[in-house]
Amino acid sequence: MLTTIAMSAAAVATSFAVASPALAYNSSWHTDDGDPGGVVYWTADNDIVKICDIEADGWATAAFVYHRQTNGTLAFDYQFYVGGNGSCADRKASEGSTFDLPENHNAYIGVCLMKDDWAQINYCDWNEVSN
Numbered sequence: 798m799l800t801t802i803a804m805s806a807a808a809v810a811t812s813f814a815v816a817s818p819a820l821a822y823n824s825s826w827h828t829d830d831g832d833p834g835g836v837v838y839w840t841a842d843n844d845i846v847k848i849c850d851i852e853a854d855g856w857a858t859a860a861f862v863y864h865r866q867t868n869g870t871l872a873f874d875y876q877f878y879v880g881g882n883g884s885c886a887d888r889k890a891s892e893g894s895t896f897d898l899p900e901n902h903n904a905y906i907g908v909c910l911m912k913d914d915w916a917q918i919n920y921c922d923w924n925e926v927s928n
């Protein structure tokens with residue numbers, strides 16, 4: 798009985814720890830399919846790009862991350878994906894140089910549906926966000 802109570806308390810504490818940062822994102826948008834299967838959350842603080850697969854549709858959710866250079870052109874930074882309805886993944890500046898986007902340069906992020914190990918990419922929705 799004591800073990801059960803302790804585990805419940807730990808589960809509650811974990812869900813709070815996960816929920817808090819999710820409320821602090823700066824912008825969010827969905828993939829372009831009619832009943833969207835993917836969503837992205839952008840947080841300028843720590844350059845957090847979080848994506849979630851929100852539909853059991855046979856597609857994973859992918860993100861493509863660029864930044865706007867001083868000369869106006871876009872520079873590619875990284876891409877990643879997460880598959881499985883209800884699954885989320887994120888990348889952030891604190892994970893290393895690839896993910897540390899330049900400050901005071903807009904980020905340009907696409908959220909897409911992806912399948913077959915990047916062979917099919919569709920329903921992308923792009924947004925340029927300040928950083």
Ligand SMILES: [Ca+2]
Nearest residue numbers: 841843844928
């Ligand atoms: Ca930033």
Ligand SMILES: [Ca+2]
Nearest residue numbers: 850852854856
């Ligand atoms: Ca899916």
